[in-house]
Amino acid sequence: MKHAALALVIASSGALRLAAQQPDVAARLNGRVRAEVVPAVAGVAASAASRGLPVEPLIQKAIEGGAKGRPAQQVIAAVRALADQLGAASGALRSGGFDHPDADLVEGGAYALGAGLSVRQVQQLARASRPPYEPALTLRVAGTLAALGVPPKNSLDLVEALIDAGRSPSDLLDLPSEVQAGVARGATPAQAAEGLARGAAHAPGSGPPGGVPPGQAKGRGNPHKP
């Protein structure tokens, strides 16, 4: 009798907790998306929440689809795809040794996946990111590098190169703009990343910049010279 009562209490408090966490999806979406989108997204969100995944990105994606005037089915599909990505990221992180990845970290992982990194690469990078390197940060850096056109493997190699060289976490934050600078000088994103990885062992400013291989400089020259 006692056990049953206890079980009931635990079960209901669990349900209450879930309900408390679940933002009011319908309230957020009403008026911003087509009518048929609301219940579908609410369902996806509830399922995500029960798996411990963050719900906010799903709401944002639905609102985005509505704002862009996309057809209902496309919006629902995009929200489902994002939920899958969040789930995959969460799984990758857990098997990478993070027992309870928080929303921020899961979103970082999903961002990296969305940018083109594989689940395995997310796992690998998460594992390599021990203090002082925050995996939420390293995953976002790697994802942004991939978003700039650096092939995922090169993105991973570059971030890991800086970690291995013991460079400060704040140096990681500079990587995307350094790649952009290399690209502006005429390198491909991959070349720029490779150059930076080679220079990773050097102190900032003293190593070779992510550079252009000989013979490939853009003819335009650099109009940005200060």
Next chain:
Amino acid sequence: MGLREQATDGEVVQAVLAGDVEQYAVLVRRYRDRYARFAARMLGSLDAAEDAVQDALVRAFDQLAQCREPDKFAGWLFLILRNRCFAERRRQTREGRGLEATDEAVAGPDRPDGNVEQVERTRALEQALVKLTPEQREVFVLKHVEGLAYEEIAAMTGATVASLKMRMHRAYDRLRELLKEHS
């Protein structure tokens, strides 16, 4: 970091004015040494030059909203520094101190010391330079140390080419006189 070497001065200024104060470091790094030599020659010592450049960079930040042509930040910074150098000179005069060219103003990093005579003559010229009027010293330094043309100096300082030449020619004569006294 948002801005790298590719950004123009104008863009950095706009970014700082928009609230991204940390971007100002780009301008600091770009110009910290450009006018250091000018300040050192104007003030006769490295210490004074360092103070002046530091002061000028901070003042430039304070007044950044008044920089009417953000892409001409360099020239505008120069004017602030120049005023600072002149003000420093006036202050020293008020305090009854003449400028002394200290040894450090003459020694540069890893300067290959030519023969002893050459070094001695360079020092002699430095000593003589600080005895010129600030206006004479300025035009001499800008033309013969910084390598600018009269037209460029005129644009930077607002003086006419004719008046700059007049000052310079007086400076030549005064230097000749001072160096003859020295030897």
Next chain:
Amino acid sequence: MTQAYHQLVKRLLDGELSLSDLPAELRAEGAEALRLLGTVDRTPVLLPVQLDARVMAEVRRRARSPLRRAWRRLVEPRDVELRLRVRPWVVWGGALAVAATVALLFAWPPASPGGARPVRMAARDSVFVRFVLYAPGAKRVAVAGTFNQWDQNAAPLVRLGAGGIWTITLALPQGQHQYAFVVDGERWVPDPAAPGIDDGFGRRNSVVAVTAHGARTL
């Protein structure tokens, strides 16, 4: 009393004449004058590296002062006509300027306790971020993103002068944001040089991350 240099010798020193241009009787004087110039020390002067840190410390201090906040309200860039030089590169690289003025990555606290304190520019933990788009044929440009619920009416850009440059400065909370420009109310355009990711709808969103530190000091 030392004699003044001959006028021609002065012109020699000015670089207007060469030694061979001088009459023979003046060449000795000319050579002497050139030797004087030759002793000028042109060695570059390098100031101590600590100067940068000292300047920035003072700059940050001034940026935080209440006086300065009042000053900043006076110079809100939104209403000021900014004169930008439109160079050809702006056409394809408009967002290099954006990426340039847009702060970098994210809102993670610095690992080292000695890190720079956040500069609070706008209300609480937001940073001003400037968006720029070169769109000469457009009649309306807006920026929409996660920071404004993708509402294309929330942040219309302002056209600068007669050129094709549109801009707006927004106070964004720290963190990572996705966005795109909306041209003439119907065309969603990603930022040309910002990182882009698949938006899930067959197009690309641009990414910006706003950090407490703004840009790095070097």
